[in-house]
Amino acid sequence: MKLSALHQSYLSRRSNSFRSSGPLDSSSDGGYKSPAAVFWIILHCLCCLISLVLGFRFSRLVFFLLFSTSSSNLYTPPFRSAVELAKTLDVHSVLSTNSVANNFRLPFPNKTASNSRVVVGRHGIRIRPWPHPDPVEVMKAHRILERVQKEQRLQFGVKDPRTIIAVTPTYVRTFQALHLTGVMHSLMVVPYDLVWIVVEAGGVSNETASLIEKSGLKTIHVGINQRMPNSWDERHKLESIMRLHALRIVREKKLDGIVMFADDSNMHSMELFDEIQNVKWFGAVSVGILATSANIDESSDRKEEEENPRMPIQGPACNASNMLAGWHTFNTLPFAGKSAVNIDDRLTVLPRKLEWSGFVLNSRLLWKDGEDKPDWIKDIDMLDGDVESPLGLITDPSVVEPLGSCGRQVLLWWLRVEARADSKFPPRWIIDPPLDITVPSKRTPWPDTPPELPVKEKPEMGIQEPIVKHTTKTRTSRSKHRSKRKHETRTDTQVSTKHSEQN
């Protein structure tokens, strides 16, 4: 009796399966066999032959059913012939299982009488009539999962999470929808309470308002009257002013929580929001700088690889004892003279020395009359003009707490990508009125003919013929795709096809 090695190696881990026991089986008494046992063996061989012919297992149990009264004591388990059965296993499957075993119970009466209601032997495999998930139960399960995860967060996550106050300066432009939607979706997933302060250059606009109201978050949308200038330098300066404006709002409304700067084109990870909960007064995280290098020629590419082998990171630098020792800033030398000046320059956009987004502060620092406010924070009402980075808000840079295992974890990425200054986009990204038809669809369900377009006769028809034949046969309405190619005109009763210009 051989058992396949493959199965065995798996089985040996988990289940108890049968091992080759032939001559070692001390419990098998060799010797006489009763006539009924012989009869069963002959029947078994017959069934095996039938199975070989038929191609699926023809079970002896059918006979057992028919002659069910006799010989229950001599019922030999079917395992001895596992190898013979293995030959006929091909179409084995669920089919035979279902047909033979479904809703069918055949208990094996034990020789030794036991009061157990659990019997050894073949049992039916119970399958309910519709073995598919029930949506109500799936919802219940999801609620259980949510509750368990909430409990896990309570036990192992941050204790007493504070509200997050996210400050985002923005203005209306083509890429605003792209960037702002990204930030909005990140903030919607944050598991803590959130207040989103959106400061808009050029005044409060409906465009931004309509984007923000879909978030469902608590938002404060303010505008400042200056328009966003076109050069990056000026833009950075105006953004700083906008952020200070937001901080003044935090002070006025006495918002309590952790202020973080979520620039609208940045990318935030969820771990960032968990990590900043650990800040006490003023913290810094590492920001990965994704400086887009649009137009770099070969030589500078290689040079850059030598000098900046890793992705540039701005953030706190620690010494061996995990104390703040200094700052990593972005190395702008390789880009000297080759950086973008205006927003639509197709050159690398450089960040400033230290970006605002890499810093977080406790909102109580901004309050007028905080009880235990440290003395190294400047009063923001006293500041005017441009503060290049939040370090300008404090007098002593050594009090900054490095977060994210001392700056080793990069928790957010800085990116500046903008469209051309003169690019237009439909207001609120709703196409109204509908655009002109540039290319008509080939097959429309309506019998009206689509508008005529000027066509040019194309000389090469031969190649296109087989394609056309195929399309008319299949009669699919994938004509928009097909219409880009050259077609023959065909007159159908229902549908007319046209030449269309390949653009």
Added chain:
Amino acid sequence: MRKCCFWGLLFIAFGFAWRVTAEHNPRTERISGSAGDVLEDDPVGKLKVYVYELPSKYNKKILQKDPRCLSHMFAAEIYMHRFLLSSPVRTLNPEEADWFYTPIYATCDLTPTGLPLPFKSPRMLRSAIQLISSSWPYWNRTEGADHFFVVPHDFGACFHYQEEKAIERGILPILRRATLVQTFGQQNHVCLKEGSITIPPYAPPQKMQARHIPPETPRSIFVYFRGLFYDVNNDPEGGYYARGARAAVWENFKNNPLFDISTDHPTTYYEDMQRSIFCLCPLGWAPWSPRLVEAVVFGCIPVIIADDIVLPFADAIPWEEIGVFVAEEDVPKLDTILTSIPPEVILRKQRLLANPYMKRAMLFPQPALPGDAFHQILNGLARKLPHKKSVYLKPGEKILNWTAGPVGDLKPW
């Protein structure tokens, strides 16, 4: 004066009680009541065990022949021996011993693929008992009633892996009076005799410790199971293996995204268990499996699908409060059953499972720790003391029949 004293005492008592409850960790829950106390019992001082000195052909030589015995799920017998040799409950004076232990590794006869062959075990045990009954007087004194044996085989001391054959053989006749420490447990079954101690199968503690993931990783899998549903080699149609229960689980829930069940064997098996809320522990050819131990260690609520099973240390651990029991006939309704458990009950079960004493009671760590499975076995033995007077036989009285059992068992080993 007296009134002042009384109020002072009351205040102190109140303060003490308040402090004690304040220290109660909200993350884990102690199984309160008699069961929980029993789990934390210390057996040292409550019993004395004498370990027979058998020739090494019964233990060390077998292990040398096949060192795989140290890591498979039947390894409890080996580790129990090692634990007892250096335990404070061991006594070198057999006169004062309450229990006698015979160090014999009966499951260590392995096939090339690592499964134990039980065919020589009865003969081995017979030979060992003949040795101890002739070299020491303690066996004949009670005919083994104050001796215990560790038999972690599939069906305990019935010494066969196939249930019908095991039932036919019954418990080895010469062990009829001894206490059996076994992994198999099923109510009203021939192979579980009254007074046996059920233990968990061996699961390697270091391997499991090494694979812990941070506890804040959210549990996102609802039901998890990895293993066979159909034993294609031995029972291709289904219906015999696991009494059709595993096949029923597959057929009913293979399309259900809440059930992460398959026969794959992923490398992240332990990590996945820690990300699941429920872990299925259905029966296989025998009702017990190491899955229960793994589920408890990884904090996954065990869903036990095995009718009439007797779980390890059932008198010390309130399994009803920790796991979910589903009758085999209710398997098609498993999703309804599991989703209708109220979340508070689930959270309570998770808290009970998070109790480190609970996890420790299922493991066989080396070196032994207080409250681990070794100690639970000793607690179980201690609870059976003192022996009844009827255990000691009168001179000339003989109860055991040494020639009972199949002829093959009587051959010398």
